[in-house]
Every structure is written in structure tokens, then in C-alpha cells.
Amino acid sequence: MADVTLTIDGKKITVPAGTTVLQAAREKGIFIPTLCHDPKLSPWGGCRLCVVEIEGMRGLPASCVTTATEGMVVQTASPAVLEARRMLLELLLANHPQDCLTCSKNGACSLQDYAYYYGVRGDQFQGEKHAYPVEADNPFIVRDLNKCVLCGKCIRVCDEVQVNNAIDFAHRGFNTRVTPAMDLSLKESEACVFCGNCVQVCPVGALVEKASLWQGRQWELTKVRTTCTFCGVGCNLEVSVKDDRVVRVRGYDNPLVNNGWLCVKGRFGADFADSPERVARPLIRTGARGEGRFREATWDEALDYTARRLTEIKEQYGSRAIAALSSARCTNEENYLMQKFMRAVIGSNNVDHCART
Amino acid sequence: MRDLKEWRQTLQQQDRPADRPSLTVGMSTCGQAAGGARVMAALEAEVKRLGLQVDISQTSCIGMCYAEPIVEVALPGKPRVFYGDMTPERGGRLVASHVVQGVPVREWALIQLPGNASPYEGIPVMPASPYYGRQVRVVTSRLGLTDPESLAEYIATGGYAALEKCLRQMTPEQVVEEIKTSGLRGRGGAGFPTGLKWGFTRSAPGEKKYVVCNADEGDPGAFMDRSVLEGDPFAVIEGMTIAAYAIGADEGYIYCRAEYPLAIKRLKMAIAAAEAKGLLGSNILGSGFNFELHIKAGAGAFVCGEETALLASIEGRRGMPRVRPPFPAQQGLWGKPTNINNVETYANVPYIIQNGGRWFAAMGTEKSKGTKVFCLTGKVKKTGLIEVPMGITLREIIFDIAGGIQDDRRFKAVQIGGPSGGCLPADKLDLPVDYDSLTRAGAIMGSGGMVVMDENTCMVDVARFFLNFTQVESCGKCTPCREGTKRMLEILTRICAGEGRMEDLDTLEGLARVVKNTALCGLGQTCPNPILSTLQNFRHEYEAHIKDKRCPAHVCQALLVYTIDPEKCTGCGACTRACPAGAISGEKKQPHRIDPALCIKCGSCMEKCKFGAISRL
Ligand SMILES: Cc1cc2nc3c(=O)[nH]c(=O)nc-3n(C[C@H](O)[C@H](O)[C@H](O)COP(=O)(O)O)c2cc1C
Ligand code: SF4
Ligand code: SF4
Ligand code: SF4
Ligand code: FES
Numbered sequence: 022m023a024d025v026t027l028t029i030d031g032k033k034i035t036v037p038a039g040t041t042v043l044q045a046a047r048e049k050g051i052f053i054p055t056l057c058h059d060p061k062l063s064p065w066g067g068c069r070l071c072v073v074e075i076e077g078m079r080g081l082p083a084s085c086v087t088t089a090t091e092g093m094v095v096q097t098a099s100p101a102v103l104e105a106r107r108m109l110l111e112l113l114l115a116n117h118p119q120d121c122l123t124c125s126k127n128g129a130c131s132l133q134d135y136a137y138y139y140g141v142r143g144d145q146f147q148g149e150k151h152a153y154p155v156e157a158d159n160p161f162i163v164r165d166l167n168k169c170v171l172c173g174k175c176i177r178v179c180d181e182v183q184v185n186n187a188i189d190f191a192h193r194g195f196n197t198r199v200t201p202a203m204d205l206s207l208k209e210s211e212a213c214v215f216c217g218n219c220v221q222v223c224p225v226g227a228l229v230e231k232a233s234l235w236q237g238r239q240w241e242l243t244k245v246r247t248t249c250t251f252c253g254v255g256c257n258l259e260v261s262v263k264d265d266r267v268v269r270v271r272g273y274d275n276p277l278v279n280n281g282w283l284c285v286k287g288r289f290g291a292d293f294a295d296s297p298e299r300v301a302r303p304l305i306r307t308g309a310r311g312e313g314r315f316r317e318a319t320w321d322e323a324l325d326y327t328a329r330r331l332t333e334i335k336e337q338y339g340s341r342a343i344a345a346l347s348s349a350r351c352t353n354e355e356n357y358l359m360q361k362f363m364r365a366v367i368g369s370n371n372v373d374h375c376a377r378t
Numbered sequence: 379m380r381d382l383k384e385w386r387q388t389l390q391q392q393d394r395p396a397d398r399p400s401l402t403v404g405m406s407t408c409g410q411a412a413g414g415a416r417v418m419a420a421l422e423a424e425v426k427r428l429g430l431q432v433d434i435s436q437t438s439c440i441g442m443c444y445a446e447p448i449v450e451v452a453l454p455g456k457p458r459v460f461y462g463d464m465t466p467e468r469g470g471r472l473v474a475s476h477v478v479q480g481v482p483v484r485e486w487a488l489i490q491l492p493g494n495a496s497p498y499e500g501i502p503v504m505p506a507s508p509y510y511g512r513q514v515r516v517v518t519s520r521l522g523l524t525d526p527e528s529l530a531e532y533i534a535t536g537g538y539a540a541l542e543k544c545l546r547q548m549t550p551e552q553v554v555e556e557i558k559t560s561g562l563r564g565r566g567g568a569g570f571p572t573g574l575k576w577g578f579t580r581s582a583p584g585e586k587k588y589v590v591c592n593a594d595e596g597d598p599g600a601f602m603d604r605s606v607l608e609g610d611p612f613a614v615i616e617g618m619t620i621a622a623y624a625i626g627a628d629e630g631y632i633y634c635r636a637e638y639p640l641a642i643k644r645l646k647m648a649i650a651a652a653e654a655k656g657l658l659g660s661n662i663l664g665s666g667f668n669f670e671l672h673i674k675a676g677a678g679a680f681v682c683g684e685e686t687a688l689l690a691s692i693e694g695r696r697g698m699p700r701v702r703p704p705f706p707a708q709q710g711l712w713g714k715p716t717n718i719n720n721v722e723t724y725a726n727v728p729y730i731i732q733n734g735g736r737w738f739a740a741m742g743t744e745k746s747k748g749t750k751v752f753c754l755t756g757k758v759k760k761t762g763l764i765e766v767p768m769g770i771t772l773r774e775i776i777f778d779i780a781g782g783i784q785d786d787r788r789f790k791a792v793q794i795g796g797p798s799g800g801c802l803p804a805d806k807l808d809l810p811v812d813y814d815s816l817t818r819a820g821a822i823m824g825s826g827g828m829v830v831m832d833e834n835t836c837m838v839d840v841a842r843f844f845l846n847f848t849q850v851e852s853c854g855k856c857t858p859c860r861e862g863t864k865r866m867l868e869i870l871t872r873i874c875a876g877e878g879r880m881e882d883l884d885t886l887e888g889l890a891r892v893v894k895n896t897a898l899c900g901l902g903q904t905c906p907n908p909i910l911s912t913l914q915n916f917r918h919e920y921e922a923h924i925k926d927k928r929c930p931a932h933v934c935q936a937l938l939v940y941t942i943d944p945e946k947c948t949g950c951g952a953c954t955r956a957c958p959a960g961a962i963s964g965e966k967k968q969p970h971r972i973d974p975a976l977c978i979k980c981g982s983c984m985e986k987c988k989f990g991a992i993s994r995l
Contacts, residue, residue: 066701067855069896080895080903086701101895108892112861145885148868171854190696190854193679195864197854 027093034089042084042095043071053097054106054135056224057172058085061280062181068172070109070135074099081105107139114143116150116195118167126226128239132170153198159208161215161231161289166198169227175199175219182282187212188219217288221271221281230269232292237263246273249287252376253353254279256287267291335367344371382533382542382663389534397454399432399477401425404448404522406439406608407601407640412446413465420466421449424473432477438609440522442509443762445488448522451476457490457497460522491523509760512779514741514749517725518765521609526644529651532612538657540731541616544623545665548731553624554580557727559735561747566592566683566720567798567824568900569746569813575717578707579625582715587627589618590711590718592688593634593641596680597796598847600827602751603721605763607634607641610725611648615671617724619658620731622669625717629670633688636675645673680797680851684899685718687853698853699899720825722751742768746812750823756793756830757784766811773807776830787832790931791915795824797844797851798904800911801837820911822904836933837916838923841908842870848905859902862893866909874934878924887913932994938979939995944969946991953983953992 026035029046036045041064046053056068066086073084076094081102084095096102113132121127136143156164171190176199179185187210191200201210220228242261249256257273270291272281293299303323308314318326334342345367347359360372403409403418418434425432440448445462449472452458459482461472468486476482482490487501489510497503504510515521524531532538544553558573579587591614595603607614618630634642649671652658660668674692676682682697689711691697710716726748730738739747746768752775755761759781766775772792776782783789791801800821802809809815813823831840849863866889869882890906897903913920922928929937942953942962949967961977964970972983972992984992 064701066898067857069857069898072896080897083701083896083898088703104888105892105896108862108888109857109896112857112865115865116861146865146868148865170857171860173855190698193681193854194850194852195854195860197852197860 025089025091025093027089027091027095029095030097036089038089040089042073042075042082042087042089042093045089046073046084046095046097051097053084054131054138055085056131056135056170057174059174059177059222062174062177062222065173065177068109068170070106072102072105073097074102103139106135107141110136110139110141111143111145113170114141115146115148117143117170118150118165119143124168124226125229125234126168126239130226131224149195156206157231158206159215159231161217161285162207162220163229163231163234164207165227165229166200167227168225169199170225171197171199172224173199174222174224175228178218178222178282179213183214183216183218185212185214185216187214215285215289216283217285218272218282220288221283230289232289233261233269236266236268237261242268249283250350251284251286251290252349253351253356255352256283257281258283258287260291265295267294331367340368341371343367343369344373345369346373346375349374349376382538386533386536386539389530399430399454400450400452401432401434401473401477402437402450402452403434404439404446404450405436406605407638408439408443408605409446409448410640414447416466417447417449417464417469420469421473424469425477428473428478430473430477432473435525437524438521438526439605439763441513441518441605441763441765442488442760444760445762448488450522451482453477453480456480456495457493457503458523459490459498459501460488461486462488508781509762509764509779512770512774513765514767515765516729516749517606517613517722517751518609518763520613521605521763524610526609526611527647529612529648529655529657532610536732537612537728538616540728541619541623541657542663543731544620545663545667550580550624550626553620553731556731556735557624560726560730560738561735561742561745562723562726562730562738563746563813564720565722565726565750565825567795567822569823572719572723575707575719576621576624578705579627579715579717582708584715586629586714587625588711588714588716589622589625589627589630590689590692590706590716591618591630591632591721591724592683592685592718593632593638593721594676594680594683594688595635595638595721595825596678596683596851597825597827599755599829600753600796600825602753602763602826604638604641606721606725606751607638608644611641611644612652613725613728614721615645615648615652615658617727618671619662619669620727621717621719621724623667625715627717628668629672631672631674631692631711633674633676633682633692635678635682637678642673642675649673679853680847681853681899681901684901687899688718689716696853698855699901701898722826743810743812745814746823750811750826752826752828754780754828754830756828757787757832757835758782758830759784768812769810771808771810772802775811775828776807780830783830783832787834789830790833790835791831791837791840793821793829793831793840793908794827795822795907796827797848798822798900798907799824799827800907801831801840801915802911803915820907820914822907834931834933836874836929836931837912837919838870838873838929839931839933841912842867842874844908845870845905848901852901852905853899856896856898856902858893859897859899859905862889862897862902863905865889866893866906870909873920873923874929875936876923876927876934878920880921880924882924883913883917883920928995935979938981939974940972940977940979940981940984941993941995942970942972943991943993944971946989948989948991950988952986952988956982956986958982 023038024035025038034045054070056070057065064086066083071084072081074096151167153166207213245260247258249258256279257275259271259273261269270288272283274281303318304315305318307316345363363372403414405414447464449461449464482498484500489504489507490501492503554576562572563569681687682691684699687697687699706716706718741748749765751765791803793801816823845867849867852859854860872878894906922930947969954962959976959978961973
């Protein structure tokens with residue numbers, strides 16, 4: 022596709038045709054605030070925070086849904102733009118609980134950041150605020166619609182990524198809200214699979230992980246990049262850790278694997294990490310079969326023991342007396358090795374997998 | 379069917395002159411609401427009782443809604459006479475005098491139609507009557523005069539000649555050109571040139587294309603489209619069929635609000651009738667051109683009138699507007715190029731094709747051609763549906779056609795364009811009604827709602843009314859509209875309650891500016907207009923509410939003060955008995971007084987006082 026050249030805040034920028042004004046500006050490091058825009062989701066243009074002034078265009082168009090055209094002259098911080106952004110933030114804050122002091126999003130909240138950046142205190146309008154009950158009837162997600170800015174990202178992620186359509190906008194005007202059908206809770210709706218991808222895209226504290234509540238402030242957390250151990254896909258994780266404990270799991274944006282998205286297990290199943298029931302060392306049975314008595318062993322001892330027993334059994338009963346069952350929690354490579362080992366070393370085709378049924 | 383012309387001629391010969399009297403009752407929504415059905419039943423009973431040979435049928439809205447129920451009496455070889463304000467009781471005399479003796483009841487007669495027969499004396503002839511004198515009826519030409527459910531009558535009165543002309547003599551490109559020549563602009567509000575839009579959709583790449591008719595009509599007080607759909611459904615269908623031919627579509631939808639059951643019923647009948655005669659469906663008039671038409675009933679959200687929300691709603695999604703471009707002409711219904719026009723826009727099309735684009739362009743002003751249908755409501759003497767040439771002045775509409783203000787009170791403002799429009803004061807009365815003049819004056823043409831207000835209307839309250847409407851109808855997608863309308867409404871409500879501050883006016887203006895500039899769709903972009911236009915033209919009323927805690931029009935309840943003039947009060951006690959709040963006290967035969975702390979400002983005392991001692995400030 023051909024390139025177009027436009028001017029943003031006096032700077033000439035050349036981008037491929039079809040690029041939005043927002044993308045073009047960001048490529049040049051020009052700051053434009055956004056709440057409803059996500060490059061991984063379909064365009065929306067709802068929050069209007071990203072408005073800019075464009076010569077020859079009526080009003081203030083939203084840069085995230087305006088395509089850059091040849092010769093376009095854009096201003097991202099003109100007086101009209103700043104007035105509009107401040108007013109929009111005032112309007113959002115006028116209907117926001119503003120309990121940042123105890124909000125678990127504090128420090129990682131777009132609304133808070135923009136309010137700070139533009140010096141908006143949210144005290145210009147005193148009027149009705151929503152007073153929705155906070156929804157916490159499921160083990161994973163806490164939904165506080167009082168904090169929702171109706172950016173619609175959760176709806177789009179559920180529709181376009183999870184392809185689950187569990188939630189949508191309902192009602193009109195000031196009473197517009199995001200909800201599963203019939204105003205049920207996520208749990209009652211039975212449509213939600215608790216993948217939590219909506220939590221990940223929520224720019225404010227309307228959707229948060231239940232397990233992370235009161236577990237640490239955003240700036241106390243260390244972020245560790247790792248791989249999910251639940252299955253062979255190998256989704257990349259960004260695990261937030263405090264004092265060697267997992268506080269929160271988010272998808273890491275690796276477009277080659279999971280592109281940042283996760284399923285319910287990877288996102289909400291991290292409690293095994295420091296579970297007292299977790300088997301951390303090899304165990305060798307000491308009592309009779311079924312009695313449940315084991316002793317701890319070293320890896321060397323355990324491997325030697327296993328090798329010896331496999332050899333004995335193969336000699337005594339033949340290869341086909343041995344079968345191997347592996348786990349969905351192993352990687353593809355591990356599973357491959359397991360069947361290779363069985364076929365080439367043991368000489369048996371008796372291989373199976375816990376997730377086969 | 380290949381010989382439409384012949385059929386038309388046969389129909390015309392059969393049709394009139396009728397050989398027996400007929401009675402026709404206006405049975406559109408306005409007629410029915412006024413009791414048309416009861417009048418019709420009474421007439422039927424009377425005719426049966428007298429054993430007369432009379433045809434009784436129904437018609438649509440002729441436009442004089444103020445005079446419904448309307449009954450037409452036609453005797454063979456005599457002019458058709460229309461009677462207004464009919465009641466079941468009046469039926470007897472009407473039948474006895476006009477039908478049986480042939481003597482019209484002059485005092486009830488509104489108009490008579492011109493024709494070959496010599497007119498009755500003392501009854502205005504339609505084109506010369508004050509109400510119709512300045513009107514030019516194109517789109518409404520059949521309304522109230524034909525049976526809207528009869529395809530035969532439609533064809534006998536020239537219907538489908540335009541489609542036949544297109545299919546037999548014109549290429550699709552020529553049809554688009556003809557519409558361009560006419561200068562027709564969209565009647566749904568924005569006034570986009572229709573020919574251009576058709577051209578875009580025609581040239582958009584793609585095999586599959588759609589035409590859609592926007593019959594969502596959600597402005598409070600507007601019923602133009604309903605009247606046209608109820609009164610001439612075939613014209614809309616013919617217009618859409620021509621559009622489909624012109625742009626290369628083979629399928630269409632009419633999106634009609636479910637609150638218009640009669641319109642939907644008549645559309646369904648009309649579609650079935652046209653299909654049965656090969657005027658819709660496959661191989662229309664033997665030309666090889668196919669067009670299938672569906673009706674989609676909308677749940678009545680105002681925002682679903684916005685074209686992208688409307689298309690989403692047809693697709694079964696929530697009616698929320700999306701950013702344009704891409705425009706529907708490029709990517710519309712299910713992503714296919716789609717031409718979407720308003721009811722009245724389509725209804726104009728057959729007339730333009732039949733009479734030529736130049737004929738249409740000769741009416742109206744330089745940039746606004748043709749006629750426009752308006753719904754006149756509010757405090758005028760004659761409310762109703764009118765069709766006027768573009769460029770007529772507001773004064774002509776309000777004073778000449780509608781007869782001026784009820785009870786000869788003072789004109790205060792006219793609200794044009796519904797929730798997106800503005801209020802124009804008396805000094806704008808000589809403004810020509812065309813797209814550009816209205817926009818310049820701070821109102822908009824809109825779809826054609828015109829609400830006339832007199833001195834008893836509070837302009838702050840009017841702004842509050844419209845903001846309340848837009849707030850509850852906002853789709854909630856974008857921040858300025860969803861949250862901004864809420865705060866503007868709260869401020870207006872506060873001012874009406876006497877709790878406003880002068881800074882509120884600046885805040886209102888600031889909010890209005892931002893909402894206008896940043897909202898995604900037309901609803902949000904125009905919703906501040908009622909505030910901006912009243913602030914511009916009636917700022918003193920806002921200030922009176924804020925500074926003097928007074929509502930000059932005596933509308934805002936919280937600001938009313940009822941007092942008793944001790945000079946005039948005779949101490950009869952009628953007010954004390956009328957007051958539901960126990961706020962009035964006083965000895966018998968002594969002047970009474972009202973306790974402002976208890977008074978709930980219902981006004982009951984004032985109605986009851988025979989001595990005019992109670993006043994409202
Ligand atoms: C909030 C909103 C409501 C609208 N409602 C209607 C409506 O009820 N009927 C209509 O024809 N157009 C309505 N429109 C205009 C349509 O979006 C569109 O412009 C029109 O249907 C195009 O037809 P036209 O070119 O024939 O006017 C509305 C627009 C907005 C923004
Ligand atoms: S958790 Fe997943 S399935 Fe449930 S609402 Fe969020 S995105 Fe949809
Ligand atoms: S819950 Fe979060 S992601 Fe969903 S609409 Fe509200 S603010 Fe946006
Ligand atoms: S302006 Fe109002 S109606 Fe239009 S998209 Fe925004 S919220 Fe919806
Ligand atoms: S980021 Fe552009 S409108 Fe929300």
C-alpha cells in the first residue's frame with residue numbers, strides 16, 4: 022500500500038495508507054490518551070478521550086478511528102482538545118467512586134493516570150452517581166460497575182478473542198451498563214468461562230482478580246515473565262510477585278504464542294505455586310500399595326529406582342507389560358520425548374495422556 | 379404483467395364517477411385516536427337503519443389533524459365534501475341532510491374538492507382554503523383522498539407509472555442523474571443530496587447491494603413518516619424499487635418502529651399486493667429486474683434512527699452507532715453497499731421520475747428544492763400535517779396556514795427539528811424554511827417536527843424536556859453524550875427548581891460545546907442545540923429563574939408563589955376547602971392567607987376563587 026504523509030503537531034510523519042491518526046502519532050512518540058482503544062481489538066471510538074483537531078474536519082474527531090490521509094494537519098493538544106479532554110475526564114470522574122485509596126488498580130489505572138496528567142480533580146459536577154452492588158459471587162473476578170467507564174473493551178475481548186459473548190451493553194443513557202444477559206451475574210449467567218481476559222483489558226478497577234485483593238500495591242510487585250505450566254501451548258505469563266508469592270497472573274504479550282490472552286487455569290490457577298499440598302520432591306512408596314505411605318527421595322535415587330524397575334519388568338514380562346501415561350501439564354516437547362522413550366527405549370506402544378478423553 | 383397503462387385506464391373508467399353516494403372516514407392514527415372508529419360505526423348503523431345504498435370506507439390522514447374525526451361525503455357527480463370534528467351523534471344529521479337530501483351541512487364542512495361539478499356554495503374549495511392555500515401537496519397528494527390499502531386506486535391515480543418508465547425507458551445511470559437534477563435532499567434530517575448518495579452506492583464495488591428505508595421516526599411530536607406510510611404505502615415501496623433499480627440492489631428493508639402498527643400492517647398489505655401483481659419480487663413488470671422487500675420492526679429506540687445503529691439493529695445487534703467512514707454506501711448492511719433514505723425521500727421519487735427532475739427543482743429555493751412535510755403541533759389553532767414548498771416563511775406556516783396562536787395569545791417560539799433542533803423566537807418568523815437558513819439560525823430542518831410555543835411556555839423547561847429525552851435515549855456508547863447529557867439535565871433541573879447559580883450558565887455552555895464537538899453520532903452532536911438556542915434567544919428567562927427565582931411563564935412549579943389579595947378576598951373559604959395541603963387559613967369573612975411553607979403549588983385554590991383574589995407570581 023502507498024504511504025501518506027501528514028503533519029501532527031507540526032511534525033511531518035509518513036505512514037502506510039490505512040494507518041490511524043492515533044497510530045501515526047504514537048509512532049512519533051506523541052502522547053494521546055485512550056481508554057477504549059486496544060490495537061488487538063476492533064475499533065470502537067467510544068470514550069472520545071483521544072480526540073484531536075484536524076484542519077477541515079467538523080468538531081473534534083477521535084484519532085483512534087480516523088484514518089490518516091495525505092496532507093492532513095492534526096493538532097493533539099490545541100486549547101479545544103485540552104478543554105474537551107479535561108471535560109470528558111471530569112464527566113467520567115463525576116460518576117466514579119474515586120476511592121483510589123483502597124482500589125487495587127491504584128497505580129495501574131488509566132483513568133487515574135489521565136486525571137493526574139491533565140490535573141483533573143473530578144469535582145466540577147456534583148450529581149447522581151451509580152450505586153450498583155459490587156459483584157463478587159464467583160471465585161475469580163470482582164466486578165464493580167461503579168468504577169466502569171464503559172469503554173466496552175471487556176465486551177469486545179469476550180466476543181472477538183474468547184468468542185464467548187457472555188456480556189454486552191444493556192439499558193440506555195446514564196443507566197447503560199455492561200452485563201450478561203438478563204442482568205445476571207457472570208456466575209449466574211452460565212455463559213462466562215472465567216477466562217478473565219476481560220479483567221486484563223479493563224483500564225480501571227471495574228474488573229479485578231479476586232485473589233489479588235489486598236495482596237500488594239501495584240508498585241510493590243515484581244513482574245516475572247514465565248510460561249504457563251497448565252498445558253502444552255506454552256502461553257507466556259507475566260506473573261506479579263510480592264515477597265515470593267504470586268499476587269496476580271496476566272498474559273504476556275507474545276504474538277507468537279498467546280498474544281497476551283489466557284484461559285481460566287493459567288490466569289486463576291496459580292494458587293498451586295505455594296500450596297502446602299504441592300509435591301516438591303520425588304517420593305518413593307514405603308508401605309503397601311494403596312496404603313499411602315511414602316518417603317522423600319533425591320532425584321538421583323528416584324531416577325535410578327525407576328530405571329531399575331522398568332528394566333526388571335521388561336525382562337520379566339516383556340515390553341508390553343509397561344504403559345506410560347503423561348500429563349496435559351507437560352509441554353509438547355516433554356510429551357514427545359515420553360512417547361519416543363516408550364517406543365524406542367522400552368519398545369511399547371502403550372502411551373496415553375490424561376486429556377485424551 | 380405487461381400492460382400497466384391499459385389496466386390504469388380501465389381502472390380510471392371504472393372508478394369515477396361513482397354511481398352511488400360514499401362516506402369515507404379518516405382512519406389514520408390521528409383519526410382513530412380522535413374516535414374515527416366510533417364515528418364510522420355510527421354512520422354504518424345509520425345507513426343500515428335507513429336502508430340506504432351507500433359505500434362506507436376508510437382513508438388516511440388528510441392533514442387536518444386538529445379537525446379529526448373527519449368524514450368525507452361524496453354524491454355521484456358532486457364535489458367531495460370533508461367534514462371535521464365529527465361525532466357519532468352528528469352522524470344522523472349528516473346522513474339525513476347531505477346523503478339523503480343532497481344538502482351539505484355547511485357549518486361542519488371544512489373543504490370541498492375541486493372537480494368537474496360546480497362547487498357547493500359557502501364551502502371553501504381545497505386549494506383556496508386558508509389551510510391548503512399555501513400548501514403544495516406532492517408526497518401527501520393521495521393522503522386522505524384515496525384508500526391507502528388499494529393497489530388499484532394507487533395505479534388509477536398514476537401509481538407505478540414512474541417505475542414502469544424507469545424499467546422501460548431509462549438506464550439505472552439515467553435514473554440517478556434524474557434524481558441529481560431534481561436537487562432532492564434527504565428528508566431524514568441531515569439533508570444529504572439523494573442523487574449523490576445513490577451514485578455512491580451504485581459505484582461502490584460489490585455484487586450484493588441493499589436499499590433500506592428509515593421509518594424509525596423517533597422525534598417527539600413528529601408523525602410525517604407515519605402519515606405517509608399509513609396514507610400512501612405504495613409510493614414508498616415504488617420509490618424504494620426505483621432506488622434498487624438505480625443502484626443495482628435486489629433486496630431491501632423497511633425499518634419501521636413497532637409503535638406504528640397501522641403503518642406496518644398497511645406496508646405488509648401493500649407488499650403482498652404489489653408482489654401479487656408482479657410489481658415487486660422477481661422479474662418485475664417482465665423486465666428481468668428483481669427486488670425483494672422485507673419489513674423489520676424496530677423496538678422504538680430513538681438512536682436506531684441513526685443509520686449505522688439502524689443497520690446494526692437489522693443485523694440483530696444492539697442499536698449503537700459506529701464511526702463513519704465507512705459510510706453505508708460503501709459498507710452497510712452485512713458489510714454490503716447500502717443505500718439508506720428516509721420515508722419521505724423515497725416517497726418523492728416516483729413524482730420526480732414521472733414529472734422530471736426539472737419540475738421538482740423548480741419548487742423551493744436555490745439549495746433546497748421541492749416541498750417538505752411538517753407536523754405542526756403545539757399552541758397553534760390548527761395542528762396537523764402540512765406540505766409546503768421549501769422557502770416558505772415560518773410566519774406563513776404559523777399564521778396563514780395554522781391560523782396563529784390558540785386563544786390569540788402571543789407567539790413566543792417555534793421549535794424545529796426535535797431534540798436536535800432549536801427554538802427560534804419571534805424575530806426569526808420571517809426566516810425562509812430551508813436547510814441552510816434554519817441551520818444558520820441555530821435550528822435544523824430535521825425530519826419536520828414543528829412545535830409552536832406561546833407565552834405560557836417556559837424556555838428553560840423546554841430545554842430540560844429535550845435534554846431529558848436525549849439523556850434517556852442516548853445509546854451510552856460515548857462519554858460526552860452519556861455523561862454530558864446527564865449533567866446538563868441536572869443543571870437544567872436545578873435551574874427550574876430555583877437552585878441554579880449564574881456560573882451554571884457558563885458550565886452549560888462549556889458542556890454543550892464539548893458534547894457537540896466530541897460526540898460520536900448525530901444524537902450527541904446535536905443534543906445541546908435546544909440549550910444553546912434557548913440560551914441565545916431567551917437568556918433572560920434563565921436569568922430570571924436564577925437571579926429572581928421566578929419563572930416568567932409560570933411553568934416551573936417550584937418557583938411559583940400563590941398569594942391572596944386581602945382587598946379582593948371575601949373570606950368565603952372556597953380556597954381553604956380546595957387546598958389539598960391545608961396551606962390556607964383565615965377566619966370566615968376575613969381575608970385568608972396562604973402559608974408558603976405548606977403550599978404545594980397545585981393551583982387548585984386559584985381555580986376555585988370566584989373573586990380573582992388569588993394570584994400566581
Ligand atoms: C439520533 C438520530 C436519529 C435519527 N432518526 C432518524 C429517523 O427517525 N428517520 C430518518 O429518516 N432519519 C433519521 N436520522 C438520520 C439518518 O441517520 C440518516 O441520515 C437518514 O436516514 C438518511 O436518509 P435521507 O438521506 O433520506 O435523509 C437520525 C439520525 C440521528 C443521528
Ligand atoms: S471471563 Fe472470559 S468469558 Fe467471562 S466475561 Fe470475561 S472475557 Fe467473557
Ligand atoms: S468493565 Fe472495564 S473493560 Fe469493561 S467496559 Fe467497564 S471499564 Fe471497560
Ligand atoms: S452520541 Fe450518544 S447516541 Fe451517539 S454514539 Fe455517542 S452515546 Fe451513542
Ligand atoms: S480511544 Fe479513541 S475513542 Fe476511546
